[in-house]
Amino acid sequence: MNFKVTPNNLTRLEKIFGEAKYELRFEKGTFNSGYCVLEHKKVVVVNKFLNLEGRINTLLDILASMQLDESVLTPESLKLYKQIVSNKAATAADAGEEPLPPSPEQPTEN
Numbered sequence: 001m002n003f004k005v006t007p008n009n010l011t012r013l014e015k016i017f018g019e020a021k022y023e024l025r026f027e028k029g030t031f032n033s034g035y036c037v038l039e040h041k042k043v044v045v046v047n048k049f050l051n052l053e054g055r056i057n058t059l060l061d062i063l064a065s066m067q068l069d070e071s072v073l074t075p076e077s078l079k080l081y082k083q084i085v086s087n088k089a090a091t092a093a094d095a096g097e098e099p100l101p102p103s104p105e106q107p108t109e110n
Contacts, residue, residue, distance in 0.1 A: 003060065005053045013059040016077045017044060020068045026055070034058050037066070064088035 003009060017024040026048040029036065035058050036045045046058055063084050070078055 005056055010056055012080060016081055019073050019077055035062060037062060060084055
C-alpha cells in the first residue's frame with residue numbers, strides 16, 4: 001500500500017484507534033519493536049521518539065495485526081482499515097507466509 005507520510009495520515013490512523021476504543025499513547029520506554037499493545041486494557045503505547053514516518057509505519061503494523069470490531073468504525077476509517085488488512089494479507093502471500101484468518105464478528109460492549 002502506498003501510504004504517504006503526512007501528519008494528516010497519522011491523524012487518520014490515530015482516529016481508527018480512538019473509534020475502536022483503544023487508548024493510543026506516545027511515551028518513552030524500552031520497546032524492542034517500538035511499541036507495546038495491552039489488549040485487555042485496550043492501550044497501545046508507541047515510542048515517542050519515533051519520527052513521523054516511524055509512527056505511521058508502527059501504527060500500520062499494529063493495525064494489520066489487530067482484529068478490530070468493524071461495526072464501531074466510521075465508513076472512512078473502515079475503508080482505510082480494510083485496505084491496511086488486505087495489504088498485509090497480500091504482502092504475506094507474496095512472502096509465502098500464511099495470511100491471518102478473517103476477523104470473527106466481535107460483540108459490541110454495552
